[in-house]
Amino acid sequence: MKVSITFDRLRWEEKALNDAALSAGLEASLVDAKGLVFEVPKRRPELGDAVLQRCISLYRTLLLSQAMEGSGLRVINSRSVAEVCGNKLSTSIALANAGVPIPRTYLALSSEAAEAAAEELGYPLVLKPFIGSWGRMVTVVRDKATLQALIEYKEELASPIEHMYYLQEYIQRPPRDIRAIVAGESIITCVHRYAPAGEWRTNVARGGTSKAFKPDEELRETVLKAAKAVGGGILGVDAMESGSGYVVHEVNNTVEFKGAQSAVDIDIPAQIIQYVAQTVKR
Numbered sequence: 460m461k462v463s464i465t466f467d468r469l470r471w472e473e474k475a476l477n478d479a480a481l482s483a484g485l486e487a488s489l490v491d492a493k494g495l496v497f498e499v500p501k502r503r504p505e506l507g508d509a510v511l512q513r514c515i516s517l518y519r520t521l522l523l524s525q526a527m528e529g530s531g532l533r534v535i536n537s538r539s540v541a542e543v544c545g546n547k548l549s550t551s552i553a554l555a556n557a558g559v560p561i562p563r564t565y566l567a568l569s570s571e572a573a574e575a576a577a578e579e580l581g582y583p584l585v586l587k588p589f590i591g592s593w594g595r596m597v598t599v600v601r602d603k604a605t606l607q608a609l610i611e612y613k614e615e616l617a618s619p620i621e622h623m624y625y626l627q628e629y630i631q632r633p634p635r636d637i638r639a640i641v642a643g644e645s646i647i648t649c650v651h652r653y654a655p656a657g658e659w660r661t662n663v664a665r666g667g668t669s670k671a672f673k674p675d676e677e678l679r680e681t682v683l684k685a686a687k688a689v690g691g692g693i694l695g696v697d698a699m700e701s702g703s704g705y706v707v708h709e710v711n712n713t714v715e716f717k718g719a720q721s722a723v724d725i726d727i728p729a730q731i732i733q734y735v736a737q738t739v740k741r
Contacts (some may be wrong), residue, residue, distance in 0.1 A: 461486040461507025462735060466522065467493055467514045471717045472728070474513065487734065492523050502530035508563050509533040509739045511693075511731075517545040517590055520713070524717075535735055536692035536712055543689045544595055547589050547625055551691060557688035558579030559681060560706045563628035563700075570610045573624035583629040589620060592711070594660040599629060603633035628677035630699045630706060636661045637698040639674065639682040640716055640727060642734035643691060646682055646725055649674045650719045671723045683706045693731055 462485050466473045473489060480487030486507065492514050492650045496505065510527055512534050514520045524538035536544075551564045563584075565576035579583055581599045586609060591597075600606045613621045634654065640647045648671060655666035663669065674682065682696045685707045695714030698707045718728045 460736060460739060461488075461508075462509050462511060463488050463490045463510045463736070464513055465490045465492045465495075467519055470714055470715070473513050475717075475720075475728040476513070476731060479654055479726070479732040480735075482638060483729065483732050483736065485732070490582055492519060495523065496528070497526040500529045501713045502532060506532060508550070509535060509735060510665070511535050511735055513667045515592070515713060520545070522661075533662075533739055535738060536694070537679045537690065540690035540692050540694075541712045543709050544694070545590060547587055550710055554685055554707055554710070556738060558682060559685045560662055560707055562630055562702075562708055563623075565626045567624040567626065569625075570614055570622070571651075572608065573610060574603070574627065576624070576626050577603070577718045580626055582606075585627045585629050586688050587625050587627060589623075589625050592641075594662040596658065597660060604618070606610060627708070630701050632699040633700060636708075637667070637678070637700070638719060639678075639696045639698065640714060640719060641682060641686040641694045641696055642731055642739070644683060645734075646674065646679060646691070648719055648725055649682075652718070663715065667718065669718040669722040671719075678705055681707060685710055 462480055463610045464476055473492050485504045485689055509581045510532055512524055514522060520541045521538060524534045524541060527534050528538055538660045543553050548566060551561055554561050567573035583599050586598045586600050638652050639649045650669040651665045652661035652669050653678050661667040677719050684693050685696045689710050695710040695711035696707060698705045720727050
């Protein structure tokens with residue numbers, strides 16, 4: 460079996476996945492997606508039996524996956540999963556429709572509507588971009604004056620999507636959140652992520668640290684339901700502990716796991732490659 464691992468930025472994760480695939484006896488290769496050219500709908504046989512899609516850019520992921528799937532290649536995760544996970548509004552809708560608890564979430568299509576939504580949500584609240592990762596441009600808005608300043612800034616930006624707003628309830632949680640790494644119907648591992656000093660975002664890319672723990676049954680059910688809601692595959696499900704139970708605030712399509720690997724004994728890339736091989740065989 461031959462597996463290609465496509466990327467647009469070669470990170471620790473892609474190298475670890477390639478090493479794990481080779482250790483498992485697969486024919487594996489790292490492929491820089493930026494150098495690929497497709498004549499639609501012809502298949503590129505050198506990509507092998509399946510592609511493990513690891514591009515960071517959402518639009519590159521969507522277009523590349525569309526071309527590869529259109530040529531008959533098996534892509535993990537599929538384009539449809541990337542499309543749901545790549546847009547926070549799409550993720551929230553998919554989770555809510557599947558009965559997964561999420562923070563109260565509002566879409567506002569103008570600055571005036573954003574202020575009205577904030578009044579309904581109450582302060583503090585969280586303002587997020589529709590598309591993005593690593594906690595970039597995710598802001599806790601503690602009062603109306605701060606919101607108005609952010610709106611004034613966003614309204615000056617050229618992109619029309621910046622003039623629309625995705626607002627979420629601020630969850631009063633412990634000083635940590637939860638990252639669960641899922642492959643199919645199994646949870647590979649769960650870690651608590653702790654923010655660095657002076658920061659509220661727990662992303663490892665922003666200096667957060669991870670500590671492994673065993674999930675209880677409620678969390679297991681919530682995480683697996685969330686993964687299924689977005690279409691399944693290899694995912695990072697991010698959740699928080701609230702006063703009324705767990706809430707899921709994000710599902711990551713191209714999950715980073717270097718931080719989680721530093722906190723656990725289980726070989727995460729080996730587990731991911733095992734899932735890929737089993738999926739292709741089925």
